[in-house]
Amino acid sequence: MQQLERTTVQLWEARRLAKYNDVPHGRLALLLLDNAAEIVLRRSSSAMMYSVDLHEGLLRQLDGIETAEAQELRAELEPKTLTKKERRAIDREFNALVDFVFGDEACSMDADLASCLKILHRYRNAAYHRDLVNTDVLSSAIQIYFYLCCKLLKNQRFWIDQIDAAPPAILEIFGEHPPRGSWPTGAFSSRELGNLVADWFLVEMKVDHVQIAAVLSDHLAARIDALEKNLDEIADYFPPLARPQALRLVQLAPKDPEEAAQGAPADFWTRPLPVTTDVLDGWKAEALKIRKMSTAHSALVAFADIESHVAGIEEPTEALIEQIDREVQMEIDLRRGK
Structure with missing residues (x-):
């Protein structure tokens, strides 16, 4: 119950902060x-580890036994165990933790939710470690993450389902009409109370799947438009280039002084490249399709798939634009005698 109380207070504070809408x-x-999300995942993981430890213990008892029955039982038990490397990854890496929990046979959550958790954790890393935030999609990301946290809470695995009175901090969120547990004296099981908390937040946050899909679609389409505008600016600076050639220049631009000293590659104009103007058009078409998706988490998965490719070409394009801006400014300064 204490663990659920801490998670409930944390979600309550996240809700309070989200209401500022900045x-x-x-x-x-x-x-x-x-x-x-990570804490709830780790609680499920800890409960699942009891079963893993049990199977590993049974497997050790078969050491040295080479009967047909023992080999058959060993083949059945081994897939239910973990190597030291796998345990270490689950303990240290968010993605491995997600895969472990969602890979359990008893997990009924959609695989798309696992992809969303990894995507949003990547956004969190950018916000936490580098203070980078996609402001246009921040509100949508928060709504989706609330939805995911509630889903995790409702599907949390328990080794022992505790039965006790609800902590005051949890009852407080329900206001003047707190629920009564199904056990004698109104007590709750951890699972029962966790489900009630998750349902309350799902109603309170009112996830607008249609709006989120629209926001993600518009954000991505706008970024592709900005990318094409930058490519046209590069083409104008290096006449007689057009957008297709500017896109080639961006992808084959030297990455360091040593590479620049080697000059342009011999197959500069013929080398097949991953991103062409047709690919850009395809990204834009896919971005517009996101608007028609009915669930926020499926929209986020589609968004992240395209966004990762767009980001890969945005970086060298923006770097070349900055270089052009510096050269233009230097030319202006020289003409002014600076």
């Missing part, structure tokens, strides 16, 4: 939600 408070809400 970047400084929204960033903190995202950090709190990411931590809440």
Whole structure:
């Protein structure tokens, strides 16, 4: 119950911060939600580890026994155990933790939710470690993360389902009409109370799947438009280039002084490249399709798939634009005698 109380207070604070609907408070809400998701995942993981330990213990008892029955039992038990490397990854890496929990046979959550957790954790890392926030999609990310935290809470695995009175901090969120547990004296089981808390937050946050899909679609389409505008600016600076050639220049631009000293590659104009103008058009078409998706988490998965490719070409394009801007400014300064 104490663990659930801490998670409930954390979600309550994330909700309070999200209501400011600005970047400084929204960033903190995202950090709190990411931590809440990881904590609930780790509780499920700990409960699942009891079963893993049991199977590993049974497997050790078969050491030295080479009967047909023992080999058959060993083949059945081994897939239910973990190597030291796998345990270490689950303990240290968020993605491995997600895969472990969602890979359990008893897990009924959609695989798309696992992908969303990894995507949002990546956004959290950018916000936490480098203070980078996609302001246009922050509100949508918070709504989706609330939805995911509630789903995790409702599907949490328990080794022992505790039965006790609800802590005051949990009852407080329900206001004047707190629920009564199904056990004698109104006590709750951890699972029962966790489900009630998750359901309350799902209703309170009112996840707008249609709006989120629209926001993600518009954000991505706008970034592709900005990318094409930058490519046209590069083409204008290096006439007679057009957008296709500017896109080639961006992808084959030297990455360091040593590479620049070697000059342009011999197959500069013929080398097949991953991103062409047709690919850009395809990204834009896919971005517009996101608007028609009916669930926020499926929209986020589609968004992240395209966004990762867009980001990969945005970085060298923006770097070349900055270089052009510096050269233009230097030319202006020289003409002014600076």
